[in-house]
Amino acid sequence: MCYAELGNVxxxxxxFDQALGAISSGRVRDRAYYLSYLVTAHMRADDPNAAAAxxxxxxxxxxxxxxxxxxxxxxxxxxxxxxxxxxVPSIQQLGxxxxxxxEAKEDSDDEGGD
Numbered sequence: 001m002c003y004a005e006l007g008n009v010x011x012x013x014x015x016f017d018q019a020l021g022a023i024s025s026g027r028v029r030d031r032a033y034y035l036s037y038l039v040t041a042h043m044r045a046d047d048p049n050a051a052a053a054x055x056x057x058x059x060x061x062x063x064x065x066x067x068x069x070x071x072x073x074x075x076x077x078x079x080x081x082x083x084x085x086x087x088v089p090s091i092q093q094l095g096x097x098x099x100x101x102x103e104a105k106e107d108s109d110d111e112g113g114d
Contacts, residue, residue: 013041032061032070039077043084051081052090059097071101 016038023030035058042051055074062070078098081091 001112013038013045016041028061028072029065029067032065035061036070036073036077038045039074043077043081048081048085048088049090051096052078052088055081055094056090056097059094063101064097074098076112 016034019034020031020038023034035054039051039055039058042048042054055077058070059074060073061067075098078091078094081088082095085091
């Protein structure tokens with residue numbers, strides 16, 4: 001996660017891809033969590049379509065698992081995405097998906113894996 005925050009997009013993407021590949025299929029919430037951080041890497045790489053696609057996948061998984069922590073993070077990321085790239089259709093579609101959900105409360109999600 002630090003790579004993305006520091007702007008080392010290639011290292012962040014590689015690290016997240018490796019982490020995602022290592023997560024067992026039963027750990028859906030963990031996958032959603034790591035995908036939500038991959039969104040940041042794509043944002044820093046100025047790739048709004050990739051960011052929106054990954055965010056949409058993370059949102060769908062978070063909805064299935066009820067992960068309020070991930071949904072809250074995605075709602076915040078969507079605000080950043082739509083501020084930076086307001087006319088990108090994939091970001092608008094992500095907004096539609098997230099707008100159908102109640103405002104997530106970050107502290108209502110347990111730290112469990114799935």
